[in-house]
Amino acid sequence: MDKLILIGAGGHSKVIQDIANASNEFETFAVVDDAIDGTNQTDGIIYANTSFIDSLQVEHFKFCIAIGNNATRREIFATLGIPIEQYAVLIHPTAVVSKSAEIGNGTVVMPNAVVNADSIIGKHCIVNTAAVVEHDNRMEDYVHISPNVTLSGIVSIGEGTHVGSGATVIPGKIIGCWCTIGAGAVVVGNIGKHVTAAGVPAKKIVKN
Numbered sequence: 405m406d407k408l409i410l411i412g413a414g415g416h417s418k419v420i421q422d423i424a425n426a427s428n429e430f431e432t433f434a435v436v437d438d439a440i441d442g443t444n445q446t447d448g449i450i451y452a453n454t455s456f457i458d459s460l461q462v463e464h465f466k467f468c469i470a471i472g473n474n475a476t477r478r479e480i481f482a483t484l485g486i487p488i489e490q491y492a493v494l495i496h497p498t499a500v501v502s503k504s505a506e507i508g509n510g511t512v513v514m515p516n517a518v519v520n521a522d523s524i525i526g527k528h529c530i531v532n533t534a535a536v537v538e539h540d541n542r543m544e545d546y547v548h549i550s551p552n553v554t555l556s557g558i559v560s561i562g563e564g565t566h567v568g569s570g571a572t573v574i575p576g577k578i579i580g581c582w583c584t585i586g587a588g589a590v591v592v593g594n595i596g597k598h599v600t601a602a603g604v605p606a607k608k609i610v611k612n
C-alpha cells in the first residue's frame with residue numbers, strides 16, 4: 405500500500421481520507437496543513453504543519469492536495485515543487501470509470517461518480533460525489549465538478565473552472581477557464597473565460 409500524505413485538513417480532506425481508506429491501495433500516513441502547529445498523532449495518522457514535508461523523501465510517498473478551492477490547489481502545487489508523478493489518483497470503489505478514460509495525477513473521483521468512455525480529465529481535478537462525466541469530455545487541470553453535476557457528452561471545461569452542485573451542461577458545450585457555474589444551472593451555450601453564470605438557462609451574473 406502506498407503511504408498517502410494529504411495537504412489540507414478541512415472537510416474536503418476528510419472525504420478524501422475516506423476514499424483512501426476504502427480503496428485498499430493507500431493508507432493515510434499524514435495530514436498536513438499550514439494551520440497546524442507542531443506535530444501530533446491520532447489513530448496512527450500524523451497531523452503536522454505543511455513544513456513537515458520538508459523532512460521527508462517525497463519519492464517514498466504519494467500526495468494529494470485535499471483543498472476544494474481550485475486556485476489554492478494550483479498555488480500549492482507550484483509552491484511545494486513535488487513532482488507530479490508523486491500525486492495519487494484517488495478513485496472511490498463505488499465510482500465507475502471507463503477503461504478508456506484518462507485521469508490525471510492529483511485528481512480525486514468521489515463515491516458514485518461516473519466517468520464514461522474516452523473522457524480525459526486533467527491533473528488536480530475533483531469529480532465530486534455522484535457527478536456524471538459523460539463520454540468524450542475534456543477537462544483541463546484544477547477543475548471541480550461538484551456533487552450531482554451532469555456533464556453530457558463531448559463537453560469541454562477549461563482550467564480551474566468550478567461547476568456548482570447539480571448543474572447540467574448539455575452536449576458539446578465549451579466552458580472556458582476559471583469560470584464558476586452556479587448550483588443548479590443548465591448550461592445551454594458556450595461560456596467564455598473567467599465568467600460566473602447561473603440559472604436555467606445559465607446566464608452571466610454581473611455584480612454591481
Ligand SMILES: CC(=O)SCCNC(=O)CCNC(=O)[C@H](O)C(C)(C)COP(=O)(O)OP(=O)(O)OC[C@H]1O[C@@H](n2cnc3c(N)ncnc32)[C@H](O)[C@@H]1OP(=O)(O)O
Binds near residue numbers: 589
Ligand atoms: C461538497 C461541496 O460542498 S462542493 C461545493 C459546491 N458549491 C456550489 O455548488 C456553490 C456554487 N455557487 C453558487 O451557486 C453561487 O451562488 C454563485 C457562484 C453562482 C454566485 O455567488 P455570488 O457571486 O456570491 O453571488 P450572490 O450570492 O451575491 O448572488 C448574485 C445573484 O445571483 C443569484 N444567484 C446566486 N446563485 C445562484 C444560482 N445558483 N442559481 C441562480 N441564481 C443564483 C442571486 O440570487 C443573486 O441574484 P439578485 O442579484 O437578483 O439578488
